[in-house]
Amino acid sequence: MISFVWTMPAVLAGRKTVTRRPWKASHAKKFHEGDLIAAYTKLPRRGGRQAATLRLTGDAYEEPTSAIPASDFEAEGFAFLEQSGLNVNGLPAREYWEKRLQAAPTENLWVVRYELVEVMDEPAAPSATT
Numbered sequence: 732m733i734s735f736v737w738t739m740p741a742v743l744a745g746r747k748t749v750t751r752r753p754w755k756a757s758h759a760k761k762f763h764e765g766d767l768i769a770a771y772t773k774l775p776r777r778g779g780r781q782a783a784t785l786r787l788t789g790d791a792y793e794e795p796t797s798a799i800p801a802s803d804f805e806a807e808g809f810a811f812l813e814q815s816g817l818n819v820n821g822l823p824a825r826e827y828w829e830k831r832l833q834a835a836p837t838e839n840l841w842v843v844r845y846e847l848v849e850v851m852d853e854p855a856a857p858s859a860t861t
């Protein structure tokens with residue numbers, strides 16, 4: 732499973748097809764092409780729920796942030812979030828892209844590419860008394 736706290740709207744729209752994570756190699760090496768992965772709104776222990784199923788389109792691989800292609804602004808879902816007026820970790824999508832991903836050229840992150848397979852049914856909205 733992978734949690735997508737700030738970018739889930741782009742995942743559900745099929746506009747986020749890659750994620751980068753500061754994982755340990757032992758964890759990243761569990762992600763292989765063809766695997767089906769549960770996409771969670773946040774970690775289950777923090778009340779997250781599965782919102783979608785993803786299929787990996789390649790094995791996870793490590794990449795320095797200096798090598799991130801400009802086309803991944805779209806693949807990371809940031810173009811969708813920007814068009815929708817949504818923030819990433821409290822910042823406008825483009826600002827997050829430039830400050831977090833483009834300004835740290837020596838940081839290595841694990842890259843996971845995927846496609847949207849299924850969107851789960853939306854749960855009923857909680858009532859005002861719960």
